[in-house]
Amino acid sequence: MSNIAIKVENLSKAYQLGQIGTGTISRDLERWYARTRGKEDPFLRIGESNNQNTKSESNIVWSLKDINFEIEQGDAVGIIGRNGAGKSTLLKILSKVTAPTTGKISGKGRIASLLEVGTGFHPELSGRENIFLNGAILGMRKKEIQRKLEEIVDFAGIERYLDTPVKRYSSGMYVRLAFAVAAHLESEILIVDEVLAVGDAEFQKKCLGKMGEVSKGEGRTVLFVSHNMQSIINLCNNSILLQNGSIKALGNTHEIVLQYQTNSQSIESEKTWPDTAAPGNDIVKLTAIKTFDKNYISKKSYDVIDEIGIMLEYVVLKPNFQLWTGLNIHDDMGNNLFDTHNITSKLYNSIHSTGRYQTIAWIPKNFLNEGSISISVAIFNHQLHEIHLHIKDIIKINIVDHLTTNTLTARGLSQGKFPGLIRPLIQWE
Amino acid sequence: MHNEEHTWTIEAKASLFDLKLNEVWAYRDLLWLLVRRDFVSFYKQTILGPLWFFIQPLFTTIIFTFIFGNLAGISTDGLPKPLFYMAGITAWNYFADCLTKTSTVFRDNAAIFGKVYFPRLIMPLSIVVSNLVRFGVQMILFLIMFIYYYLADASFQPSWAITLVPIVVILMALLGLGTGMIISAMTTKYRDLAFLVGFGVQLLMYATTVIYPLSTAIEKYPKYAWIIKYNPMTPIIETFRYGFLGEGSFTWGSLCYATGVTLALLVFGIVIFNKVERNFVDTV
Numbered sequence: 001m002s003n004i005a006i007k008v009e010n011l012s013k014a015y016q017l018g019q020i021g022t023g024t025i026s027r028d029l030e031r032w033y034a035r036t037r038g039k040e041d042p043f044l045r046i047g048e049s050n051n052q053n054t055k056s057e058s059n060i061v062w063s064l065k066d067i068n069f070e071i072e073q074g075d076a077v078g079i080i081g082r083n084g085a086g087k088s089t090l091l092k093i094l095s096k097v098t099a100p101t102t103g104k105i106s107g108k109g110r111i112a113s114l115l116e117v118g119t120g121f122h123p124e125l126s127g128r129e130n131i132f133l134n135g136a137i138l139g140m141r142k143k144e145i146q147r148k149l150e151e152i153v154d155f156a157g158i159e160r161y162l163d164t165p166v167k168r169y170s171s172g173m174y175v176r177l178a179f180a181v182a183a184h185l186e187s188e189i190l191i192v193d194e195v196l197a198v199g200d201a202e203f204q205k206k207c208l209g210k211m212g213e214v215s216k217g218e219g220r221t222v223l224f225v226s227h228n229m230q231s232i233i234n235l236c237n238n239s240i241l242l243q244n245g246s247i248k249a250l251g252n253t254h255e256i257v258l259q260y261q262t263n264s265q266s267i268e269s270e271k272t273w274p275d276t277a278a279p280g281n282d283i284v285k286l287t288a289i290k291t292f293d294k295n296y297i298s299k300k301s302y303d304v305i306d307e308i309g310i311m312l313e314y315v316v317l318k319p320n321f322q323l324w325t326g327l328n329i330h331d332d333m334g335n336n337l338f339d340t341h342n343i344t345s346k347l348y349n350s351i352h353s354t355g356r357y358q359t360i361a362w363i364p365k366n367f368l369n370e371g372s373i374s375i376s377v378a379i380f381n382h383q384l385h386e387i388h389l390h391i392k393d394i395i396k397i398n399i400v401d402h403l404t405t406n407t408l409t410a411r412g413l414s415q416g417k418f419p420g421l422i423r424p425l426i427q428w429e
Numbered sequence: 430m431h432n433e434e435h436t437w438t439i440e441a442k443a444s445l446f447d448l449k450l451n452e453v454w455a456y457r458d459l460l461w462l463l464v465r466r467d468f469v470s471f472y473k474q475t476i477l478g479p480l481w482f483f484i485q486p487l488f489t490t491i492i493f494t495f496i497f498g499n500l501a502g503i504s505t506d507g508l509p510k511p512l513f514y515m516a517g518i519t520a521w522n523y524f525a526d527c528l529t530k531t532s533t534v535f536r537d538n539a540a541i542f543g544k545v546y547f548p549r550l551i552m553p554l555s556i557v558v559s560n561l562v563r564f565g566v567q568m569i570l571f572l573i574m575f576i577y578y579y580l581a582d583a584s585f586q587p588s589w590a591i592t593l594v595p596i597v598v599i600l601m602a603l604l605g606l607g608t609g610m611i612i613s614a615m616t617t618k619y620r621d622l623a624f625l626v627g628f629g630v631q632l633l634m635y636a637t638t639v640i641y642p643l644s645t646a647i648e649k650y651p652k653y654a655w656i657i658k659y660n661p662m663t664p665i666i667e668t669f670r671y672g673f674l675g676e677g678s679f680t681w682g683s684l685c686y687a688t689g690v691t692l693a694l695l696v697f698g699i700v701i702f703n704k705v706e707r708n709f710v711d712t713v
Contacts, residue, residue: 015711092710096439096546099707105439116544124470133466136459137545165473 004070004108005189005221006094011067011103013089014060063089065245067103071238073188076212076222078232078253080260081242087225088193090242091115094223095191109188109221112138116193118178123167127158127177130166134181148184155210156180176203183210189221190214194228205416208235212415229257229400230370230417254402261301261398269300269397275315280389283321284379287356288313291375291397301398304370304423305407308363308397314379316352322384323352325359328376329368330393337368337421349381366409366425368399369418443707448699452548459547463555468562482566486522490515497640506642506676508585509578513674517639519571520669523564524601524662525630530556531609532626535617535709542710549706550699553610557602564598575673590679591672600665604691610698614705618712637662642670643678658683661690 064086071077079087092098094105095113120137121130131152135145145152153159156176158169166174192211212235214220226232232239232253239256241248249259270290278285290313292298293306302308312325326341342348342359375397378390401411401418410423453460472478490511497503498510505513531553535542538552579585616623637660638646647654657663664683671677 092543093439097543098710099443100439100441102441104441106436107438108436111437113545119544120541122466122470124473125466129466129469133459133462136456136462137541137547139456139547142458142462 003072005073005075006071006105006107006223008067008069009104009106011064011090011093011105012062012101013064013086013093013098014101015063016060062245064093064100067245067247069240069247069250071221071223073108073221074219075238076224076236078236078239078256079223079225079242080227080229080232080239080256081248084244085242086245087242088115089245091191091193091223091225107189110139110186111189111191112182112185112187113191114138114179114182114193115191117175117182121166121174121178124165126163126165127153127169128162130177131181134178135185138182138185139187140185144186152177152180152184155183155206172203179203179207183207183214187220189223191223193225204231208416211235229261233257233401233403234415257400258301258402261400268395270298271395272313278315279391280314280379283318284314284316284323284352284388286312286314286377286379286389286391289375289377289395291395299397301400303404304368304399304401304409304411305365305404307365308368310361310363310375311358312361312377313356313358315356316354319351319353321352321386321388322349322381323379323388324348324381326378326380327361328378328392329363330374330376331369331421332372332374335421337373349383367422369420369423370399370401372396372398443703445700445704447703449548449550449703453550453554456547456551460551460555460558463551464558464562467555467559479566482563483570486515486518486567486570489518493518493640503641504645506644508674508676509582512574512578512585513642513670514640515571515574516670516673517666519564519567520597520601520666521634521637521639521662522567523560523598524605524665525634526560526563527557527602527605528609528612529626529630530560531606532612532616533623534609534613535705536613536623539710542706550702553606553613553702556609557606561598561602586675587673588671588675588679590668593668593684594672597665597669597672600687600691601662603695604661604665604687607691607694607696607698610702611694614698614701617705617709633660633662636660638666638670638677642676643667647678659686661687663687 067086067090079090081087089098091113092115093100095111095115097113097115118130118134120134122133125133128149131149132142132145136142153162156173156179158173158177161169161173166177169177190211208231211222211224214222222235224232224235236253238251239253240250241256241260249256270288272288272290273279273286275285275287278287280286288311290298290311291302292309292311293302294309296309299306310327314325316323324341324343325345325347326339328339329337331337340361342361345359347357347359373396374393375395376390376392377394378387380387380390401409403411408425410425411418471481475481477484493514494510498505498514534552534556542549612622612626616626634640636657638657643654643657643663646657664679664687667677668679668684671679
């Protein structure tokens with residue numbers, strides 16, 4: 001294993017559900033008795049997957065099941081998956097916080113794991129004292145910390161408060177200090193859980209930059225868990241997708257992220273209804289909404305350089321109404337990015353006869369920013385103060401930046417999340 | 430950068446007798462920083478600061494002198510009563526603090542243990558060392574009282590066994606540590622044991638020669654005195670007292686017995702502690 005930093009073989013982890021403190025002395029004895037006779041543990045049933053929605057017969061679940069992978073030295077690997085997929089368990093085992101039930105991990109190099117920032121920080125102690133304490137908890141020697149003290153303080157930007165108890169720190173300062181300590185660990189392997197969710201955007205960027213530096217510049221191996229696909233894409237060249245405790249896929253980050261996003265259940269990029277069940281009133285009903293790119297291929301995630309077509313299909317049941325169709329586009333924070341009415345279509349304000357209509361709104365490429373977009377639909381007439389239907393957040397799509405290098409985007413050479421609600425490509429001269 | 434090849438494995442089963450003492454050594458800086466943290470944080474949060482270390486043994490001594498010495502009239506082997514009790518209390522407190530604090534080490538540190546790995550043994554060790562600082566401060570109080578009584582009426586003479594005091598202190602620490610670790614390992618699963626500790630330590634004090642000399646116990650209850658005799662803390666406290674005050678039932682045999690029991694409990698404690706440590710995060 002010359003270039004392999006971490007090798008995971010047949011790794012599994014079982015958890016016991018329910019109450020543990022009651023009645024387990026007898027059960028423990030039973031278990032122990034079975035084991036001393038060389039039999040299998042009666043309370044561990046093999047082959048049950050960790051699906052949190054279904055109630056299983058035994059109260060043992062496999063949080064991880066037969067995980068196998070290898071990570072090369074200097075590689076930055078993202079671990080993605082929905083909540084409960086086993087990401088945190090995997091990191092916990094790798095950082096030796098808990099032991100696996102079966103299997104083996106072998107590796108090379110010192111591990112620094114960052115499942116939380118500021119572990120062991122004591123509010124009464126000063127920033128300086130906490131740097132030493134936290135550093136030592138993370139496995140640094142005192143000399144090492146002494147040597148890096150200046151760098152750490154500088155990174156956190158807390159020179160003035162170095163001798164103030166951390167309980168007087170703002171939460172931002174606290175997080176900055178905590179991350180700064182961890183970021184300066186001299187380790188060959190860095191394991192990072194979603195700890196960057198705290199702290200402001202600028203600092204997050206700084207942290208990602210530091211981690212990128214760690215993996216690319218210094219040849220260290222980084223394992224990174226995040227729900228933020230953008231940071232995974234920015235930082236990791238390879239990724240592992242976990243689902244219900246098993247590896248669903250592993251490989252190139254772009255492909256894995258795409259696969260994850262297209263599997264994501266909360267994202268629903270199209271809907272159709274039979275005429276009888278379609279939403280609306282007795283004049284007009286919406287029968288379908290679909291999205292696609294300029295090649296009419298439907299996806300759940302569109303690249304920022306995709307043109308996105310939103311197709312509405314509606315059926316008019318009573319003739320002689322002047323109908324408008326419109327869309328409200330919101331981001332996942334609920335901000336209304338823009339509204340659009342079909343004024344450029346010949347259907348706009350035209351007198352509709354009964355029948356089925358289709359209309360497509362094309363959202364230009366290089367316009368939406370990364371994130372998820374929810375789409376609301378209305379069929380109405382403002383002039384006449386008529387609203388026939390208005391369905392909010394009817395579908396949701398993802399906008400991602402795959403950092404395609406051969407196409408011009410608003411991003412240019414910048415890294416991290418590009419700020420702004422929208423991301424138009426503006427012509428500069 | 431560390432250039433040396435450093436390979437490791439994480440496996441489902443670990444050897445029971447891999448005590449990971451080399452890892453503990455590698456993390457020795459953490460031990461000192463934790464001791465410092467305990468001391469500084471305790472000091473910073475109180476008005477009286479380290480004075481608190483004095484108050485508890487002082488008041489206990491006064492109350493013991495009054496109740497057991499005067500009211501109940503229990504013999505103190507002819508020694509000045511406050512000095513007799515103070516010797517017992519100072520030594521007992523160190524043992525009892527080590528035991529009770531160690532016994533909740535998993536529960537108290539669940540948050541840290543759940544997030545970062547370091548040799549868990551560091552935590553109980555830091556407790557023992559922190560308490561040693563506290564014990565040192567209380568020893569000063571005892572020594573002040575000792576000198577005062579010695580100058581006032583020299584009805585007692587320290588014996589040669591005073592040279593055994595460092596060993597006795599180490600024995601107290603290790604006995605508290607070992608027993609505490611066994612209890613801590615068991616309380617992660619069976620919570621009710623934790624309630625037993627506070628109560629049990631109190632009962633155990635009465636089965637140790639803190640408020641009476643062993644000689645009196647043997648004299649009054651010859652049938653049951655074996656309970657007190659076989660309590661490993663009894664020889665420890667008797668030696669402590671014999672060393673400083675020249676009175677007490679000291680024999681090499683009993684001290685060796687106490688040492689044996691201590692080492693056995695300690696090794697068993699470390700083994701069971703290391704075993705539980707690997708998975709306790711899942712059950713706590």
